[in-house]
Amino acid sequence: MIPRTPLDSWIASQTHRSDRLDPDLLRNYQLRALNETIAWAVGKSPFYRERLDTFSESGLGSLDDLSGLPIMDARDLGTQSLRILCISQGDVERVVTLRTSGSTAEPKRVFFTAEDIEHTKNFFAVGMSQMVAPGDTLLVLMPGAAPHSVGDLLKSALTRLDAPCNVYGFVDDPAAVAERIIACGASVLVGLPGQMLALARDQEAALRSRISAVLLSGEHAPPWLTRDIATRLGCEVFVHFGLTETGLGGGVECRAHHGLHLREADLLFEIVDPQTRTPVPDGEAGEIVITTLRRRGMPLIRYATGDAGLLLGRDCPCGSRVQRLLPLGARIHDYPVSPGLHLSMHHVDEAVFRAEGVSACHATLHVSAWPDTPDSLALTLAATSPSSKNIDTLETDVRTSLLDSPDIGPLLQDGSLHATIAWTSAAKCLALSGPKRMLTTRTIMEPQPCPN
Ligand SMILES: [Zn+2]
Structure with missing residues (x-):
């Protein structure tokens, strides 16, 4: 029997104090959190005051009303980041500046408070608990030296699971990485899909059956790629979806591997038609749009990510009712x-x-x-x-x-x-x-x- 994703009881406990997720109670929580976010944003940010003032008085009557709010995108984070910011710069714990590849547009800037980062760490700890047992050693093949980088946040989250976590940085030389894995006895790896594929293909003989689980993050991981890594290393491969804008963590696969369960206490996901920007039904592909529910530093309200995906619905073979996303990899502006x-x-x-x-x-x-x-x-x-x-x-x-x-x-x-x-x-x-x-x-x- 496939174990239910641990996100189910984690989200249920935060949103309606239960150990099983009830979608109706979750939606009540999300509507409350959304209206609080809109009121907070309008009260603190000139950008949102101009766009959402008329919505902040009475609040939205239902989550369906969200589709009536204007959409924002990366251009706003480039040109208006300080007007979107809802706190004084002294309360900012971390700023991430992202240069949009292939364009000369202004770099995007995303700001986080200490509390925003704590929510991400909690998500990492719960998500990783399905692939890490106490005593397992983890090797992160992403940078971790900077405070609040992915490696740093994972390391901090993993201490809660009693699992030692080493951070190597990006894969440079597959042979050197394999040596490090063997030397530190790592059985769980976290890395970028393309780099992990190179490692699995180049070092298959050295690593086979040493690894129990791999988490792929940071870019699109298509099914053929996860199968290739799983077969070569003889391990289970999990896919994670997260952007800087989602607070690094967004959604992670359960052991049924039927889409990525979303971090629904913190984020609302919509899929919209990339041309008309109107929402499409579950199961239809379009552009992923996110709204943050608890973020106070720089809330994002209907932020179009530029990534393509579709929502799969709430009936996962693992038994969970947490909504699932299937990222499709394509960038809307490829x-x-x-x-x-x-x-x-x-x-x-x-x-x-x-x-x-x-x-x-x-x-x-x-x-x-x-x-x-x-x-x-x-x-x-x-x-x-x-x-x-x-x-x-x-x-x-x-x-x-x-x-x-x-x-x-x-x-x-x-x-x-x-x-x-x-x-x-x-x-x-x-x-x-x-x-x-x-x-x-x-x-x-x-x-x-x-x-x-
Ligand atoms: Zn599931």
Whole structure:
């Protein structure tokens, strides 16, 4: 029998003092918390006063009325962060500045109080309790030196579970990481999906059956990727969804692995049509929009995240009634390659890693400004060590996978995209991509002059 997510009783106890979640009582709590958040924001922030003043007097009558409030997005966090802030800067415990990749827009700034951070730590402790037993050692493959970084918050949360937590930083060299795992006896790992895949593929022989659970966080983890890691390491893989804007923690899978149970005492989730920004029913894909319920430093009210996903409903096979999210990985404003087609790093990964023997992938997309010049996808790949195939065979396998990809294959076949492949070591490939793996694009502005 699949154990119920521990988030169920945790959220129930905070929202209606029960040990089983009752969705009606949860909604009552959420409406109260939402109206308190609106009143607080309007009272303290010029940004919200201008937008929501008319809603703050009587409050919303039901959660359905939320859809009548205006939507905000990353541009507001870039240009108006100090007007959104609801506390004096002296009460700010942490500020996160995020540069939006691929754009020259103002960096986003998100502010947190000590209490906001405490809520996140509690969520981490409850979420991790389903993969960590007392005495297990955890290794976090994300940064942890800075106060309130993911590694630091996890370390602090894990002390409550009596589980030692070591922080390594991002995966640089898979062999060095494997050595550290073995040296500290870690059985639970936390890391970025692309980096954990590289580690599992490169160090499969060294790590197999040493690891009991892996938590993937920080970027999209598609099902094929979690299966690949689980099979290679012989462990259970859990996916977490969280953004800086959600207070780092947002939702985490239970042992049924049917979507991510959401942190519903702190966050309201909606899915909206990316064009019209009107809510879509559960089960339909759209843009994820969040509203914070207890945050006082910088509450976010109907914040459009730019991430695609869908809500799965409350009937999880684990028996919990906590709402579940299925993140879809696509960014709403991903790079358009041709009308109606957006190409993301996860499309490239899905094709490339289907070839057995690839351990890491870095990709750059050169989008041509000229109709007769094809776009170009420059891949830098690493083979698993020791390599099971020679590079020529592996490259043929990668090209076959690219042609078989429903996203990339048609573009290669009709000549609108051209792919080049270069090979390097896994460590160099990880260094090229950086921790956050994006499909980087550069536009070719001028045709290359012909040599004489
Ligand atoms: Zn569940």
